[in-house]
Amino acid sequence: xxxxxxxxxxxxxxxxxxxxxxxxxxxxxxxxxxxxxxxxxxxxxxxxxxxxxxxxxxxxxxxxxxxxxxxxxxxxxxxxxxxxxxxxxxxxxxxxxxxxxxxxxxxxxxxxxxxxxxxxxxxxxxxxxxxxxxxxxxxxxxxxxxxxxxxxxxxxxxxxxxxxxxxxxxxxxxxxxxxxxxxxxxxxxxxxxxxxxxxxxxxxxxxxxxxxxxxxxxxxxxxxxxxxxxxxxxxxxxxxxxxxxxxxxxxxxxxxxxxxxxxxxxxxxxxxxxxxxxxxxxxxxxxxxxxxxxxxxxxxxxxxxxxxxxxxxxxxxxxxxxxxxxxxxxxxxxxxxxxxxxxxxxxxxxxxxxxxxxxxxxxxxxxxxxxxxxxxxxxxxxxxxxxxxxxxxxxxxxxxxxxxxxxxxxxxxxxxxxxxxxxxxxxxxxxxxxxxxxxxxxxxxxxxxxxxxxxxxxxxxxxxxxxxxxxxxxxxx
Ligand code: HEM
Numbered sequence: 080x081x082x083x084x085x086x087x088x089x090x091x092x093x094x095x096x097x098x099x100x101x102x103x104x105x106x107x108x109x110x111x112x113x114x115x116x117x118x119x120x121x122x123x124x125x126x127x128x129x130x131x132x133x134x135x136x137x138x139x140x141x142x143x144x145x146x147x148x149x150x151x152x153x154x155x156x157x158x159x160x161x162x163x164x165x166x167x168x169x170x171x172x173x174x175x176x177x178x179x180x181x182x183x184x185x186x187x188x189x190x191x192x193x194x195x196x197x198x199x200x201x202x203x204x205x206x207x208x209x210x211x212x213x214x215x216x217x218x219x220x221x222x223x224x225x226x227x228x229x230x231x232x233x234x235x236x237x238x239x240x241x242x243x244x245x246x247x248x249x250x251x252x253x254x255x256x257x258x259x260x261x262x263x264x265x266x267x268x269x270x271x272x273x274x275x276x277x278x279x280x281x282x283x284x285x286x287x288x289x290x291x292x293x294x295x296x297x298x299x300x301x302x303x304x305x306x307x308x309x310x311x312x313x314x315x316x317x318x319x320x321x322x323x324x325x326x327x328x329x330x331x332x333x334x335x336x337x338x339x340x341x342x343x344x345x346x347x348x349x350x351x352x353x354x355x356x357x358x359x360x361x362x363x364x365x366x367x368x369x370x371x372x373x374x375x376x377x378x379x380x381x382x383x384x385x386x387x388x389x390x391x392x393x394x395x396x397x398x399x400x401x402x403x404x405x406x407x408x409x410x411x412x413x414x415x416x417x418x419x420x421x422x423x424x425x426x427x428x429x430x431x432x433x434x435x436x437x438x439x440x441x442x443x444x445x446x447x448x449x450x451x452x453x454x455x456x457x458x459x460x461x462x463x464x465x466x467x468x469x470x471x472x473x474x475x476x477x478x479x480x481x482x483x484x485x486x487x488x489x490x491x492x493x494x495x496x497x498x499x500x501x502x503x504x505x506x507x508x509x510x511x512x513x514x515x516x517x518x519x520x521x522x523x524x525x526x527x528x529x530x531x532x533x534x535x536x537x538x539x540x541x542x543x544x545x546x547x548x549x550x551x552x553x554x555x556x
Pocket of ligand 1: 188189200362363366367368370371374428429430433434493494495496497499500501502503504505507508
């Protein structure tokens with residue numbers, strides 16, 4: 080392996096910065112052997128990579144391992160994470176795992192780097208301005224209000240499936256200005272087929288080479304991708320003719336992107352091509368739908384487990400709204416609601432880990448990493464660090480008062496990432512989650528069905544593995 084270890088690999092002081100020299104490079108300590116060698120260890124479970132990350136946390140500030148010839152470093156320290164995302168962001172690109180998503184998302188915002196990414200971000204940014212997203216608030220409340228009218232007292236159901244249904248309706252309305260039509264179901268189904276196969280592809284070193292092979296799995300992949308492209312292209316085409324005919328947009332994100340030009344200084348004043356549009360639309364669909372649904376699902380679980388917090392939430396909702404439906408302008412006054420959602424995304428961050436690839440040799444904290452190293456950091460791990468969050472397993476919304484927040488380093492809590500690639504949909508997500516939660520909780524109290532085992536499924540987003548079974552109790556008044 081060529082590593083000479085300068086300290087024993089023990090838990091030691093979790094937050095000291097032991098280093099391992101390797102020629103002119105300096106890496107954190109970590110697994111002695113190549114990762115596949117550990118396949119019979121309990122922390123090696125391809126279905127649950129959080130186990131590996133939790134195991135690696137014992138090495139302290141950072142840990143190192145190798146997969147075949149690739150160096151991988153897990154960073155656990157907020158300062159080091161800030162260096163990667165902000166101070167030295169130019170030395171990092173998206174990691175190979177995310178680049179592989181190009182198979183699905185082409186050169187969309189998530190997968191692109193450099194100038195392509197900057198241009199995509201410039202063009203999409205106006206669609207997420209405050210005034211623009213404000214227009215979606217009424218639609219979101221309307222959809223949540225319709226859902227709360229359908230619920231039956233004490234009927235048992237899976238709240239995570241229900242939150243997926245709501246988030247799909249919201250994305251259909253705000254991205255495409257439509258109901259959940261068969262086309263939207265089709266997009267969702269094809270994305271799911273592709274995602275399942277994507278996980279299979281991830282396990283192979285040269286997956287791209289297999290794409291055109293006659294393997295049945297690959298045939299299925301190609302068919303799903305073609306169907307997906309056809310449906311989205313069809314929607315783009317009809318919207319483009321509308322926008323051209325009326326020289327105005329319909330208010331949804333798609334119209335906005337269809338009409339947008341890169342008019343910034345340094346921009347080329349060109350509109351997005353059909354292909355670029357498709358990549359961006361699919362990216363927004365994928366990034367904006369499951370994440371919010373998961374944030375809401377985990378929040379119901381935590382409210383079910385913490386009736387005192389739930390009661391306090393109800394007090395706030397009743398005081399602020401006095402029985403009427405919420406609006407965009409109510410959001411700043413729903414302070415406890417925002418603390419509940421923050422604490423929920425601390426314990427169950429929908430985006431549970433992030434990665435980057437080192438583009439040129441770079442120093443991060445005490446480490447000197449070589450080009451090609453993959454760097455990961457996990458919201459799930461860092462946001463459960465007892466230095467910033469004592470009794471980290473406990474649900475305590477009070478951790479998010481302004482004073483408490485000011486006492487922590489910037490990257491102790493980063494559910495939406497940070498730096499130039501911080502989630503572009505963050506304000507949208509906050510608005511959607513807040514308004515949906517408040518509309519539903521105004522009418523209903525949650526009870527968890529006893530005896531169920533709640534497990535996490537950390538795929539691209541952090542999902543509840545077997546759903547969350549609940550009964551909803553109607554609130555008086
Ligand atoms: C609770 C909900 C959400 C969470 C936790 C979340 C989290 C994240 C995180 C952590 C990143 C950064 C990834 C990285 O730097 O590697 C990201 C990026 C992104 N998110 Fe979100 N997101 C959420 C909702 C949304 C919504 C609603 C949309 C769009 C409607 C959206 C669109 C995007 C896009 C396009 C990017 C890529 C930005 C770029 O690289 O420039 N997200 N999100």
